[in-house]
Amino acid sequence: MRYLPLSGADRQAMLARIGAASIDELFEDIPENVRMGGLPNLPLHAGELDVERQLSKLASKNLPASSLPFFVGCGAYKHHIPASVDHLIQRSEFLTSYTPYQPEIAQGTLQYLFEFQTQVALLTGMEVANASMYDGSTACGEAVLMAHRITRRSKAVLAGGLHPHYRAVVETLSLHSGHGVTALEPIPNSGSDEIISAIDDETSCVVVQMPDYFGGLHDLAPIAAAAHERGALLIAVITEVISLGALKSPGDMGADIVVAEGQSLGNGLNFGGPYVGLFATRAKFVRQMPGRICGETVDAAGRRGYVLTLSTREQHIRRERATSNICTNSGLCALAFTIHLSLLGEAGLRRLAELNHASAVGLADALSEIGGVELVTPEFFNEFTLRVPGDGAEIIERLAKKGVLGGVPVARLEPDRPDLHDLVIVAATEVTSKADIAAYRSALAEVLKP
Amino acid sequence: MTRKEPSAATRQNEGANPTYSGNRGLLIEEPLIFEVGDPAASGVDLPDAPETASRLGTLARRAPIGLPGLAEPQALRHYMRLSQKNYAIDLGLYPLGSCTMKHNPRANEKMARLPGFGDIHPLQPESTVQGALDLMALLTAWLTELTGMAGVALSPKAGAHGELCGMTAIKAAHDDKGEQRSVVLVPESAHGTNPATAALLGYGVRTIEARGDGTVSVEAVKAALGPDVAAIMLTNPNTCGLFERDIVEIAQAVHDAGAYFYCDGANFNAIVGKTRPGDLGIDCMHINLHKTFSTPHGGGGPGSGPVVFSEALIPYVPIPYLMRDGAMRRLVESEGAAEGRKPFGRLTAFHGQMGMFVRAMAYMLSHGADGMRQASEDAVLNANYIRASLRDVMSQPFGDQTCMHEVLFDDHFLEGTGVTTLDFAKAMIDEGFHPMTVYFPLVAHGAMLIEPTESESKASLDQFIGVLRDLAEAAKAGDEDRFKRAPQLAPRQRLDETRAARQPVLRWSAVEPAEAAE
Numbered sequence: 001m002r003y004l005p006l007s008g009a010d011r012q013a014m015l016a017r018i019g020a021a022s023i024d025e026l027f028e029d030i031p032e033n034v035r036m037g038g039l040p041n042l043p044l045h046a047g048e049l050d051v052e053r054q055l056s057k058l059a060s061k062n063l064p065a066s067s068l069p070f071f072v073g074c075g076a077y078k079h080h081i082p083a084s085v086d087h088l089i090q091r092s093e094f095l096t097s098y099t100p101y102q103p104e105i106a107q108g109t110l111q112y113l114f115e116f117q118t119q120v121a122l123l124t125g126m127e128v129a130n131a132s133m134y135d136g137s138t139a140c141g142e143a144v145l146m147a148h149r150i151t152r153r154s155k156a157v158l159a160g161g162l163h164p165h166y167r168a169v170v171e172t173l174s175l176h177s178g179h180g181v182t183a184l185e186p187i188p189n190s191g192s193d194e195i196i197s198a199i200d201d202e203t204s205c206v207v208v209q210m211p212d213y214f215g216g217l218h219d220l221a222p223i224a225a226a227a228h229e230r231g232a233l234l235i236a237v238i239t240e241v242i243s244l245g246a247l248k249s250p251g252d253m254g255a256d257i258v259v260a261e262g263q264s265l266g267n268g269l270n271f272g273g274p275y276v277g278l279f280a281t282r283a284k285f286v287r288q289m290p291g292r293i294c295g296e297t298v299d300a301a302g303r304r305g306y307v308l309t310l311s312t313r314e315q316h317i318r319r320e321r322a323t324s325n326i327c328t329n330s331g332l333c334a335l336a337f338t339i340h341l342s343l344l345g346e347a348g349l350r351r352l353a354e355l356n357h358a359s360a361v362g363l364a365d366a367l368s369e370i371g372g373v374e375l376v377t378p379e380f381f382n383e384f385t386l387r388v389p390g391d392g393a394e395i396i397e398r399l400a401k402k403g404v405l406g407g408v409p410v411a412r413l414e415p416d417r418p419d420l421h422d423l424v425i426v427a428a429t430e431v432t433s434k435a436d437i438a439a440y441r442s443a444l445a446e447v448l449k450p
Numbered sequence: 451m452t453r454k455e456p457s458a459a460t461r462q463n464e465g466a467n468p469t470y471s472g473n474r475g476l477l478i479e480e481p482l483i484f485e486v487g488d489p490a491a492s493g494v495d496l497p498d499a500p501e502t503a504s505r506l507g508t509l510a511r512r513a514p515i516g517l518p519g520l521a522e523p524q525a526l527r528h529y530m531r532l533s534q535k536n537y538a539i540d541l542g543l544y545p546l547g548s549c550t551m552k553h554n555p556r557a558n559e560k561m562a563r564l565p566g567f568g569d570i571h572p573l574q575p576e577s578t579v580q581g582a583l584d585l586m587a588l589l590t591a592w593l594t595e596l597t598g599m600a601g602v603a604l605s606p607k608a609g610a611h612g613e614l615c616g617m618t619a620i621k622a623a624h625d626d627k628g629e630q631r632s633v634v635l636v637p638e639s640a641h642g643t644n645p646a647t648a649a650l651l652g653y654g655v656r657t658i659e660a661r662g663d664g665t666v667s668v669e670a671v672k673a674a675l676g677p678d679v680a681a682i683m684l685t686n687p688n689t690c691g692l693f694e695r696d697i698v699e700i701a702q703a704v705h706d707a708g709a710y711f712y713c714d715g716a717n718f719n720a721i722v723g724k725t726r727p728g729d730l731g732i733d734c735m736h737i738n739l740h741k742t743f744s745t746p747h748g749g750g751g752p753g754s755g756p757v758v759f760s761e762a763l764i765p766y767v768p769i770p771y772l773m774r775d776g777a778m779r780r781l782v783e784s785e786g787a788a789e790g791r792k793p794f795g796r797l798t799a800f801h802g803q804m805g806m807f808v809r810a811m812a813y814m815l816s817h818g819a820d821g822m823r824q825a826s827e828d829a830v831l832n833a834n835y836i837r838a839s840l841r842d843v844m845s846q847p848f849g850d851q852t853c854m855h856e857v858l859f860d861d862h863f864l865e866g867t868g869v870t871t872l873d874f875a876k877a878m879i880d881e882g883f884h885p886m887t888v889y890f891p892l893v894a895h896g897a898m899l900i901e902p903t904e905s906e907s908k909a910s911l912d913q914f915i916g917v918l919r920d921l922a923e924a925a926k927a928g929d930e931d932r933f934k935r936a937p938q939l940a941p942r943q944r945l946d947e948t949r950a951a952r953q954p955v956l957r958w959s960a961v962e963p964a965e966a967a968e
Contacts, residue, residue, distance in 0.1 A: 001821040003553055005907035006828050014831055014908065018838040023827050026834055026852055027724055029693035034729040040595050045818035048557050054815060055808065058588075059566025061581030063574070072571040075799055082494055084526055086563075089748070092540035093533035096554050099750035101546070101887075103947075104940040105879055108536035109749035112529070115483050118957040122516050128956045134607035134752070137799035145650075165799035172768070172795025176618050178652050217509050248509050261799075270562075271582050272572030272800025273607065274752030286954065292750065297950035300935075300943040303472075309950040315610070315646035316890070320655045325646035328608035328740075332748025339529055342483050345519015348492035350511075354499040361502040379507040400575045408573045415784045430496065 001045050063405070065269055069436035071363070073383045073427025074213060074408040075136070075163050075239040076272065077264045080431055085266050085339045089332055099292070099331070103307045104299075109331065110306035113294040116338040123244045123341075124236075124258040125251020126280035130291040131308075132334040133277030133326070136261025137166045140207065140237050141173045142290045142324055143257045143279065147205035147233045148179055149288050149323070155202045157232075159195050160184040161212025163239055164413040170207065186414055188214040188376045188385050188423070196226040203230060205257075209237040210250065213413075214376065214425060215383035217247070224254025233257060241265055241278065242429075243381045245353030257281045265344075266336030276333035287313060290324030352430055356382035359428035359437075366441045367426070372448060376423065383427040385410075388448070392424040395447055402443040477941055480531040484958040487518025493525050516960070535941040536749070537884045543906055543914050547856040547887035547899025548641070548689055550719055550741035555816065558745070558809035567808045572800035576780055582804065583779035587772055589756075589807050592814050593737060596822070597718075598728025599758035603767045605802040609716055612736025612755030613647040613683070615797055619734060619759065619766040620681045620710045621651055622794035626766070629708070631680035637666050639690055639891040644683040644714060653680060660893055664690040664848035664858070668699040675707040685714035686730070687721065689891040690848065691833065691856035691899070701731025710734070710763070718742045719903075720830055720855035723823025733760045739803070743810035754806035769793045770801050828904035829855040832911060836900055839915040843922040847894040855903070861896025869925040871896035873933035880939045881917045 006014075011023070020026055027035065046054075065078045072078070089095065093108060100106030100113075113131045120129035133139035144156045156174065158167050158181060167183055174181045182198055184190070199206060206227045211217050224234040236250035238260035250258045260278040267275055281289055287310065295309035315322040344352060360382040368375040372389035388395050392409035399406040407426035414420050428437075472479045504510060520528060537544065544551035562568060570579050590602050603619075606612040617634070624631050634648035637658045645655045658674050661667045665688065682704050686694045694700070704711045713727055713735035719742040727735050739745050739754035747753075759767060769788060770781045781801060782788050817825060830853075837857040841850050845862035861871045875885035875898070887899040902911060924932060937943060 001817065001824060003555060003816065004821070004824055004828055004904055005910075006831070006904075010908040011828075011831060014835040018831075018834045020834070020852075023831060026827075026830050027693075027721075029695050029852065029854075030721070030725045031695070031698055034698060034725050036724055036726065039819040039823060040723055042592060042595055042819040043815070045821035046815050048816070051557060051812055051815045052561065055561045055585075055812060056564060056566075058581040058585050059561075059564040061584065062566040062570045063578035064565035064569035065571055065574075066565060066569050070571075072574050074573050076572055078569075078571070082522075084493075084522055088526070088529045088533075090559065091530070091533040093536040093538045094529075095559075095746045095748055096539040096551075097536045097749045098544065098546055098549055098551055098747050102537070102875070102879065102885055103945045104876070104937050104942045105535075105537040105884065106749070107941050108532040108534065111480070111482070111532050111535070113749075114956075114958070118482075118484060119517060121957050125513075131750070134611060135798060135800075138607060138611070138797075163799065165796060168769075168796035169798060172618070172797065175795065176621055176651055217507060219509060244511075244515075246506060246511055248511050249513070249515075252513060268568045268805075269571045270568055271570045271579065271804035273798075273803040274754075274805050276752075286956065293954075293956060295950040296955040297946045299945050303942060305942040305945045307945050307947050307950045309947065309956075310954060312951070315642035317642070318646070319642045320645035320649035322642065322646040322649075325610045325614060325643050325650050326608075327610045327641075327643050328751040328753040330752045331750035332746070333752055335529075335749065339525065341517065342487065342520050342528070343493035343522065343525050344517075345487060345492045346489035346515050346517040348494045348496065348519055349515070349517060351492075351496045351499070352494070355496060357504070357506065358499040358502045361505055362500065364505075379505050379509075381506065397575055397577065400578055405571070405574050405578065412573060412783070416786050 069404045069439045071407045071426050071428060071440060072405050074425050075261060076269055077240055077427060077429055078269060078431055079264050079429050081266055081340060082343055085336050088339055089336050094332065094335055100308060103305065107305060110294050112335050112338055114296065114306050116334045117294060119338060119341050120278045120280050124280040125249030126258055127283040128286050129278065129280035130289055130293050132329040133279050133291055134330060135273060135275040135277045136239055136259060137169045139259035139277035139279045140166045141169045143235045143259045144170050144205060144207065145173065146257065146288050146290060147235060150285060151204040151231060151233060153202055153204035155180040155182065155204060157198045157203055157206045158183040159208040160186045160190050161214060161216060162207055162209045162237060163213040166237060186417065189216055192218065192222050195223055199226055199230050199232055201230060203232040205233040205235050207235045207237060209239065211240065211243055211381045211383065214385040215380040216377040217379045220250060220253035220255060235259065240382060242353050242356055245349040246357055246381060262337045266340035267333050274330060274333050276330040276337055288323060290326050292329045355430040359430065359432040360384060363428045363432065363437050366437050367444060370445050370448060382429055383425060385423050385425050387422050388424055390422065392421055396424060398447045399443050404440050404443045406440060478531050480528060482958050483518050483520060483528060487520045489516065489518055491519040491521060493520050493522040542883060543902060543910055544884045545886045545900045545902055547901040548716060549887065550901060550903060552744050552903040553905035554744055554746040555813065558812040561812045562805045562808040567804065580779060583772060585807060585811060587779060589811050593756060593758055596722055597758045598726030600761040601759050601764045601767060603757045603771065605768065605770065605797050606736065606755040606757055607798055607803060608751065608753030609736055609738045609755045610643040610647065611797060612757045613643055614650065615757045615768060616712050616734035616736055617647050617651055618794050619763045620712060622766040623763055624680055626792060631678055633678045634680055635674050635682040637684060639688050639893045640683060640685060641689065641714060641716065648683065663851065664692050665694050668696040668703055671700050672703050675703060675709065679707060679709045681710040681712050683712045683714060685716060687717045687854040690858045690893065691853040693854055697730050716741060717855060720826055722826045723819065724826055728760065734758065734763055739806050739810040744813045745806040745809040752803060752806065754803035765791045766794050769796050825904045832902040832904060832906055833857045835911055836902060836915060840918055843919050856899055856901035858894055859898040860894040863922060864925055867925045868930040869933040871898055873936065874921060876936040876944060877921050877933045879937035883914060883917060
């Protein structure tokens with residue numbers, strides 16, 4: 001077996017030093033009646049070529065985003081990733097290292113985490129950020145728990161534009177940890193008034209996604225002001241981090257905690273994971289923040305260096321009194337994010353955001369010219385909602401048969417809301433070409449032909 | 451022109467060989483991107499955006515962000531230099547107990563990057579991702595066969611997330627039966643994530659002490675059980691590297707008390723192909739794919755923590771989960787669609803760490819049934835070989851007994867030397883080794899937990915053993931200074947962690963903290 005270096009002779013010599021007659025002797029603590037006699041009922045070992053063939057066969061049954069006109073978003077986005085990103089994250093020293101418990105020999109990881117935290121704080125307009133979370137949705141769930149701790153209240157108000165999966169994650173965590181949730185109706189273009197009127201003196205936080213999951217834009221400032229007036233916090237959620245290159249930052253609009261899905265920078269679609277959750281907040285709340293945090297310090301010789309810090313918040317020190325049970329972050333995905341963003345820089349990010357917006361505007365204009373198709377979200381960044389004449393899921397399926405992956409039918413995310421089943425959410429990015437837009441337009445026109 | 455002298459700090463720091471630059475041969479000092487980059491610079495060439503009327507309304511960004519950019523060669527060099535300040539499994543033995551730093555095959559990376567896996571969207575039509583769902587079904591089949599369990603939740607993002615998944619299912623099962631139970635039993639040797647997870651769900655934690663040999667006795671469990679107990683969370687093999695001998699009786703006692711048995715599967719890698727959790731009476735267990743099935747840890751993640759369940763808990767498994775619909779596979783993504791089940795909810799957006807599923811599947815197919823059992827045997831053999839080779843110079847908290855995949859030492863052998871576990875670990879760094887896990891588990895004084903994994907050759911183990919013997923003897927011989935000053939040969943000497951926590955500097959800032967305070 002190519003991954004196992006010991007030879008038969010090695011094993012014998014090692015058993016002799018141990019003083020065991022056979023390998024089975026080392027497993028004698030396993031009660032005999034539950035010890036496996038034979039091998040598991042699975043195939044035997046296979047060579048690299050064989051494994052590649054087996055897995056490639058499965059991969060070939062899927063339609064990759066790059067192989068056709070592609071407009072699917074809703075929390076994960078198809079972007080172009082510079083080749084150097086994937087090259088660098090596959091450096092053994094990054095790929096095959098562990099959590100930086102021994103900082104003297106993990107300065108590479110720690111310094112990029114420090115850079116990552118700074119980039120996230122700048123992007124979101126916040127003062128501090130952690131070293132990443134599993135993904136945007138779990139970051140959102142943790143943010144709500146953090147708001148409960150800070151305000152000593154336990155009711156979260158979720159705006160209707162929060163991604164339904166994020167809503168479900170918050171509801172699941174809240175339900176089983178004894179907290180309350182008020183989730184508002186998922187209606188496109190619902191204004192701030194509805195959110196504001198749901199805030200009361202029991203409310204710990206208001207969770208608002210921007211752009212919302214229909215693609216619509218919201219000024220968070222009045223919501224923040226209303227929340228603060230009642231002693232509640234504003235949690236801003238971002239699922240398309242590129243939007244921060246074109247839109248006001250949540251920090252500028254008064255958010256107290258910002259969580260985001262960072263996949264769009266540096267990370268591929270990967271059928272939903274691994275991704276990277278961003279988590280940023282105000283400095284005064286840092287000791288209530290979940291997750292790993294990297295900080296600057298000096299070594300015994302006075303040189304600048306970095307360590308994991310404020311670990312008295314964490315489970316390995318505080319056990320049942322920790323701020324979270326989280327142990328792993330998303331280190332390698334955070335590295336991909338930070339490299340991609342370092343390559344882009346501010347100028348590149350802004351340009352990229354402009355391109356995304358222009359693609360989406362071009363697409364929205366082209367599709368809403370088709371009879372019966374209506375653009376539901378007048379203001380948007382790179383994703384918008386269309387009302388189509390008919391069942392959205394069926395139309396998306398028929399478009400797929402014509403070689404266009406046309407977006408996400410709201411029916412997939414809100415199966416219990418038939419009133420929303422004529423809506424589809426459509427995304428465009430810098431990879432969307434004019435030809436892609438033309439292909440979508442003609443395929444949709446054909447599908448809708450009576 | 452006067453000759454430039456190395457700065458005072460550099461002279462003091464670099465011992466006999468000060469340098470002018472602060473660089474040390476191949477170890478090059480590297481500033482932060484914020485100190486070298488420029489917001490106007492970019493390493494990505496993008497076309498001009500076509501002229502369109504903005505639909506951003508009043509929310510368009512006007513304020514600058516302050517993000518530096520680097521040209522591509524600068525970026526490559528920056529991250530290359532950073533990479534060279536890291537230890538890695540590809541460089542040498544990485545004996546972090548409980549963390550399982552084993553070889554990460556590059557074939558797995560190649561497979562995860564096939565466009566058919568890496569470039570598919572979680573919400574594209576199911577008809578266009580049947581191969582991805584096939585892979586998830588294949589992983590399910592392998593995990594359930596290896597564990598002897600009835601089903602699996604694939605979505606948890608890491609081990610602790612898996613704990614949350616399993617424990618929430620247990621809570622849902624009790625709720626479903628109308629039972630109010632408020633306590634979870636956790637042995638003192640448990641990972642910190644176990645009590646933290648129980649507390650997150652509102653449970654109180656009752657600690658069970660280990661007996662003299664480091665394991666949990668069925669008597670201790672019985673004494674702690676009662677009608678208020680919802681579950682026990684037990685790691686097996688435990689964090690002392692020992693198989694819990696009473697586990698079958700413990701499971702029986704737990705079930706007799708109407709509670710459930712959660713197994714922390716962090717150490718499953720010791721027993722794959724040797725015994726099956728399902729046969730031990732376990733109700734649910736998370737599997738750290740990034741440990742047992744070798745998906746790379748990447749400096750602290752991403753992980754992946756699928757949870758296997760017994761028949762009793764299957765109804766409560768969270769969405770999404772796989773089902774078959776004629777010739778098609780589908781994902782059940784909403785609670786309303788889960789016929790005959792009572793899923794406890796959703797733990798994350800989308801379907802889990804697909805990239806890790808592919809890597810783990812490549813690992814499992816490569817090893818096969820025979821290779822996985824051999825891997826467990828070699829991991830256990832390697833740990834015992836280290837134990838047998840160091841037992842005369844180091845000390846074990848529970849006496850010299852056969853261990854599983856990791857061996858636990860304590861600091862008894864350092865008594866009177868002035869050298870602490872931390873000093874000992876730092877001296878290993880100067881010798882070119884990553885230290886073992888230190889000060890965990892808490893049941894051993896000054897714990898040193900060594901997990902070599904099956905990836906090490908005998909020659910590599912012998913070299914490691916030789917270094918530890920030399921260091922143990924040096925400590926006993928009174929060479930305290932070597933340990934107190936260590937590490938001297940790493941990119942940094944010992945870092946001031948107290949200062950980092952007391953005066954937190956958590957990001958770069960254009961303004962010096964002192965000025966900012968004014």
